[in-house]
Amino acid sequence: MAGRLATEYKHLALTLSSEQLDGFLQLFQKHGFVTKSHVFGHGGQEDSTEVVLIDLHAQEIPLIFNHHGSYFKCVSSFKTTHLQLAQMMQQAIRMYYGHATVHRLYAHFEMVYEYRYGQVTQIKEVKNGECATIYSYQDQTAELEYLMKQNNVEVKIQHLKQKVDILLDERNRASGHHLSNIDHELFRLSHELFKLEA
Structure with a gap:
């Protein structure tokens, strides 16, 4: 298959407990990514935590996790050219039962992956303006x-x-x-x- 040029997360949604948020950060740190966390707010329940993932090429991916009760919710979008970062995010989506619409960009086409609760539910190929479904999860x-x-x-x-x-x-x-x-x-x-x- 042709080499991937970039991976674009058109939609990423994760809901994590504070322990899972720590695990999320450690997942990236174990693979050589630098992570920075900043808490915004006044120490209340509605504080936000900004997590910045920095890859080896100094590309920064800011993710905002809003504090809702005992969970942190992130709804974000970003684009990366770093394959390992994209693979780690795919692993995180699966581990934490996330939702995402991911576009894998190649020179002459793109592959669109839909994730629901950490599982791939649909894969489409987009080429020359035409869209073809490659895989579709059927609720059986x-x-x-x-x-x-x-x-x-x-x-x-x-x-x-x-x-x-x-x-x-x-x-x-x-x-x-x-x-x-x-x-x-x-x-x-x-x-x-x-x-x-x-």
Whole structure:
């Protein structure tokens, strides 16, 4: 694949606890990035913390984390030409279940990645003004529920067929009033089987 020229975070949203914010900073520090933190405000709940990530080429990425209750929320956008910084941010988005719209810029095209709760939900290729979906996460919950329901129906059908077999065996040995009760139950079960198999 062609070399990436830059990575643009059109939208980045992270919500971190104070411990997670410390972990976020340490993640970048472990990989040689310089981080600076500045707290703005008067020591209250609505203070903001500016985190500045500085890469090896002295490129600064300012991120503002607003304090909301016991969490810090960051909604930001930036562009970087440093591949390792982009990779570390991708790792942070995954680790902290962030949301992002990321454009990976190449010479003749770009790849657009959508992240929701730390997972890639969509990948698109944009080339010559045309957009093609490469990957799209399909919420399979409804399909799985349908399959489970189908499976439950099959289990019910098997169970009813076993009941019918037992009743037919009993019918062969029965007589009088008991025979009429078995016929009534067989009619009910066959009607229920008909509905389930439809």
